[in-house]
Amino acid sequence: DAGITQSPRHKVTETGTPVTLRCHQTENHRYMYWYRQDPGHGLRLIHYSYGVKDTDKGEVSDGYSVSRSKTEDFLLTLESATSSQTSVYFCAISFQGEAFFGQGTRLTVV
Amino acid sequence: QKEVEQNSGPLSVPEGAIASLNCTYSDRGSQSFFWYRQYSGKSPELIMSIYSNGDKEDGRFTAQLNKASQYVSLLIRDSQPSDSATYLCAVKRAGTASKLTFGTGTRLQVTL
Numbered sequence: 001d002a003g004i005t006q007s008p009r010h011k012v013t014e015t016g017t018p019v020t021l022r023c024h025q026t027e028n029h030r031y032m033y034w035y036r037q038d039p040g041h042g043l044r045l046i047h048y049s050y051g052v053k054d055t056d057k058g059e060v061s062d063g064y065s066v067s068r069s070k071t072e073d074f075l076l077t078l079e080s081a082t083s084s085q086t087s088v089y090f091c092a093i094s095f096q097g098e099a100f101f102g103q104g105t106r107l108t109v110v
Numbered sequence: 111q112k113e114v115e116q117n118s119g120p121l122s123v124p125e126g127a128i129a130s131l132n133c134t135y136s137d138r139g140s141q142s143f144f145w146y147r148q149y150s151g152k153s154p155e156l157i158m159s160i161y162s163n164g165d166k167e168d169g170r171f172t173a174q175l176n177k178a179s180q181y182v183s184l185l186i187r188d189s190q191p192s193d194s195a196t197y198l199c200a201v202k203r204a205g206t207a208s209k210l211t212f213g214t215g216t217r218l219q220v221t222l
Contacts, residue, residue: 031207042114042198042214043154050207058209090153097142099200099210101153 003027004102006091012108019078021105023091025071031094032074033058034066036087037104043090049074081109113137116199116213124221129186131216133199136180140201143175143182144210148196158184189220 003026013019023032034046035058045058047066055066063085065077078085086109091102114135123129131145142161146154160166160173160182172185182201186193196217200210 033209040214043200043210043212045209045211048207048209094207097202098144098156098159100156104153 004091004093004100006089006102006105008105009103010106012110013081015082015109016080019081019107021076021089021091021107023074023076023102025074025093027093027095028071029093029095030071032068033092033094033099034064034074034076035090035092035101036060036085037090038087046076046089078107081107083109085109112213113211114199114201114213116197116216118214119217120219121216122219122221123189125189125191127189129189129193129218129220131184131186131197131199131218133182133184133213134180135182135199135201135211137201137203137211138177138180139203140180141204142202143173144200144202145171145173145182145184146198146200147193148198148215150196154198186218189218191220191222194218194220 005024007022033048035043037043044060049055049068067075089105092099145158147157148154158173160175166173170187174183196215198215199213
């Protein structure tokens with residue numbers, strides 16, 4: 001158990017509303033990641049963080065922002081949710097070069 | 111061309127047989143290779159990591175890497191129904207802060 005908790009686990013939201021997903025870790029890992037998983041695309045990196053207030057974009061970052069004000073928390077925000085952002089979102093941490101995932105958040109934008 | 115390619119399956123094998131899962135990648139700068147198992151509705155679980163050419167064995171699992179051919183595979187011996195899942199191949203370039211590039215996965219079905 002990598003000590004990663006995602007919240008909420010499920011969310012339904014309306015188009016145009018802001019949404020924030022939270023990833024919390026208990027092991028003080030430096031690197032944290034947000035991925036989305038969609039049929040036919042696999043897991044794709046949205047944003048990642050390499051320390052407090054240090055973040056960078058992944059391959060599918062448009063429409064998303066992140067923040068990391070504390071080592072243990074990495075937040076993913078959809079500024080104005082769209083139906084194309086309906087997906088399963090996974091948070092991950094890196095430990096000794098290997099990535100470990102949280103339980104996932106299923107987000108539906110209607 | 112996708113960066114990491116896997117046959118989507120399903121790959122169906124009888125219980126007790128060897129399941130062979132394959133993955134090719136396009137980036138010659140890739141240096142770390144991973145296999146994840148993902149049950150339906152669950153998160154990916156790391157089952158094997160391999161970093162150098164050759165075979166790496168862990169229990170019933172063997173990962174094989176051939177960097178010259180840009181090919182990595184996973185063998186599952188004595189397949190069990192509990193091995194039925196989607197297997198994801200992931201690769202990482204050196205010095206990329208564990209940013210993984212994933213294939214779309216191969217669905218494995220182990221039949222009784």
